[in-house]
Amino acid sequence: MSSTESTRHPRRPWALPSAVAQEFDPSRVGRGPRRTVRDWFADFTCFGAAVLLGMMGADAISSNPHVSQDLADFDQVVGAFACAAVWLRRRWPVGLAIAMVPVGLASDTAGGAVAVALFTLAVHRPFRYVAWIGAASIAVIPFAYRLRPDADASYGVSIVFGVLVSLTVIGWGMFVRSRRQLLLSLHDRALRAENEAALRAERAQRLAREEIAREMHDVLAHRLTLLSVHAGALEFRPDAPRPEIVRAAGVIRESAHEALQDLRQVIGVLRGGDTETPGRPQPTLAALDALVSECREAGMKVVLDSRVPDPGAVPAALGRTAYRIAQEALTNARKHAPGAEVTVTVTGAPGEGLTLTVRNPAPPGDVPRVPGSGQGLIGLAERASLAGGRLGHHALPGGGFHLEAWLPWAS
Numbered sequence: 001m002s003s004t005e006s007t008r009h010p011r012r013p014w015a016l017p018s019a020v021a022q023e024f025d026p027s028r029v030g031r032g033p034r035r036t037v038r039d040w041f042a043d044f045t046c047f048g049a050a051v052l053l054g055m056m057g058a059d060a061i062s063s064n065p066h067v068s069q070d071l072a073d074f075d076q077v078v079g080a081f082a083c084a085a086v087w088l089r090r091r092w093p094v095g096l097a098i099a100m101v102p103v104g105l106a107s108d109t110a111g112g113a114v115a116v117a118l119f120t121l122a123v124h125r126p127f128r129y130v131a132w133i134g135a136a137s138i139a140v141i142p143f144a145y146r147l148r149p150d151a152d153a154s155y156g157v158s159i160v161f162g163v164l165v166s167l168t169v170i171g172w173g174m175f176v177r178s179r180r181q182l183l184l185s186l187h188d189r190a191l192r193a194e195n196e197a198a199l200r201a202e203r204a205q206r207l208a209r210e211e212i213a214r215e216m217h218d219v220l221a222h223r224l225t226l227l228s229v230h231a232g233a234l235e236f237r238p239d240a241p242r243p244e245i246v247r248a249a250g251v252i253r254e255s256a257h258e259a260l261q262d263l264r265q266v267i268g269v270l271r272g273g274d275t276e277t278p279g280r281p282q283p284t285l286a287a288l289d290a291l292v293s294e295c296r297e298a299g300m301k302v303v304l305d306s307r308v309p310d311p312g313a314v315p316a317a318l319g320r321t322a323y324r325i326a327q328e329a330l331t332n333a334r335k336h337a338p339g340a341e342v343t344v345t346v347t348g349a350p351g352e353g354l355t356l357t358v359r360n361p362a363p364p365g366d367v368p369r370v371p372g373s374g375q376g377l378i379g380l381a382e383r384a385s386l387a388g389g390r391l392g393h394h395a396l397p398g399g400g401f402h403l404e405a406w407l408p409w410a411s
Contacts, residue, residue: 043087046116050083053112061108064151071148079109086113089120097121097133105140108148115169122173123180134170138163225331227255251298285311285319285346285354288326292344295330301341302330308346314354318407321387322346322356325405328376329358337363337401351411353389355404362399380405 104114348354384391389407
């Protein structure tokens with residue numbers, strides 16, 4: 001059984017009070033009071049204690065020279081009914097405690113039942129009920145001993161003893177109530193902690209899915225754009241020289257192979273559920289030269305101006321983010337400005353940040369509208385924001401486009 005299930009459904013609900021078990025098991029709510037094994041044991045114990053104390057009171061009242069035989073018989077009858085009424089303590093704790101105030105005044109045999117009623121009231125009801133009813137029960141003690149003086153103790157000692165017994169019973173009941181409230185509070189706190197942990201886990205899974213989706217878009221969009229460019233070239237130039245056709249077919253085959261490899265890696269992560277499983281090496285800023293060369297082989301005109309002395313010294317996470325931004329920017333340029341020369345500029349140093357600029361003029365001819373335009377830029381802005389940087393872009397006069405990203409580079 002998991003920790004969540006054990007918190008919500010305890011292994012031994014029969015050993016808990018019904019009020020506590022109902023909080024642990026929501027299926028019990030609205031189905032009426034159902035006593036647990038512990039409740040039955042407690043009820044029999046309370047009834048037995050009331051009867052035992054009642055028998056002691058009946059014996060004492062029978063041998064009390066200050067009480068007549070008729071009054072003693074009446075005392076015992078009232079005490080017997082009071083002991084039977086103890087079984088109503090769970091259903092009407094306040095009513096039973098109020099009824100026991102005059103009963104305690106009229107009968108010594110009902111002393112045990114009065115104590116059980118006060119204890120039940122303190123356990124099941126707030127302090128304001130206990131204060132008023134408990135004060136009334138204590139207030140009648142002097143009158144009870146005035147009507148039936150104790151044969152073995154003085155009047156003052158009897159009053160003090162009765163008050164101490166009542167206060168002890170009330171205090172014990174309040175202690176039991178506080179323990180139950182503490183248990184329910186800890187249970188509620190544990191449930192809230194489990195719910196918060198579940199929400200955090202769900203959020204982490206959602207972020208992981210979004211990260212995987214961004215990776216798929218960045219990688220597959222680049223590969224599939226290469227496929228589209230070369231397939232279009234073969235379609236519109238069927239009379240191209242054979243070496244050119246062979247080169248285009250090789251680029252198509254290589255791009256398809258790379259796309260399948262990337263897709264297999266992502267699917268492997270999704271199936272395994274372990275994002276730390278080692279796979280293909282992740283690109284960094286040092287791989288930017290290879291990316292530009294790949295684009296040039298695909299027929300793009302790309303100028304790379306890297307002013308970072310040692311790209312390999314750039315932190316891996318920073319370099320990877322810069323690489324993905326450059327990759328998506330080149331993919332967009334290939335789709336929206338085919339034939340235009342693209343300039344990629346990389347500058348920065350530790351403590352100053354890394355700045356990546358991709359700029360291209362207007363395309364030389366008409367370009368058909370590409371479906372889904374703008375989604376890649378939204379993903380790039382989110383990627384830069386998650387890395388603590390910023391990304392901006394705008395159209396240039398004449399139809400060109402300018403994209404600039406700044407990423408923090410700690411010193």
